[in-house]
Amino acid sequence: MNEYIINAPQLQSLHKRMGALLAWAVCWVMWVYLLIPLVPLSSWVLGDRKMINEMRWFGGYKSLLELMQIYVATLLVMVVLWLCWILYRTLRSRAILPAVHKIVSDTELCVFYQVKADELQQCRDAAVVTVYFDDHGHIVHLDPHIDR
Secondary structure, three states: OOOOOOOOHHHOOHHHHHHHHHHHHHHHHHHHHHHOOHHHHHHHHOOOHHHHHHHHHOOHHHHHHHHHHHHHHHHHHHHHHHHHHHHHHHHHHHHHHHHHHOOOOHHHHHHHHOOOHHHHHHHHHOOEEEEEEOOOOOEEEEEEEOOO
């Protein structure tokens, strides 16, 4: 099996790990928030006597409509915040991307990745290259598969 994704979470910085954990927690809280009102609503619709009495106690369907307005307003706020986050990330990535146009020489590549110039050229000529990494994410060996 070919593994195209490098699974090395130990190479992530603490900042990225904490950001991913925060995003994970926020998404689960939002998901639970969206599902909790469905439980009493479905039991009320299915005719649960206890829930019917409780709905009467809290004001019946008028109270439900007021809660639904709050629920929809909360959803709209969440959508607006989500769209603002997407816009922010898009604008931020545009500011970062102009650095991509920097031209890097072969010697700079070889120094940065700690490979030899002839290995780099062999890898460019190959159709498929297997890269072996150590535990710290540094390149250990390049294996170009040259089809002849």
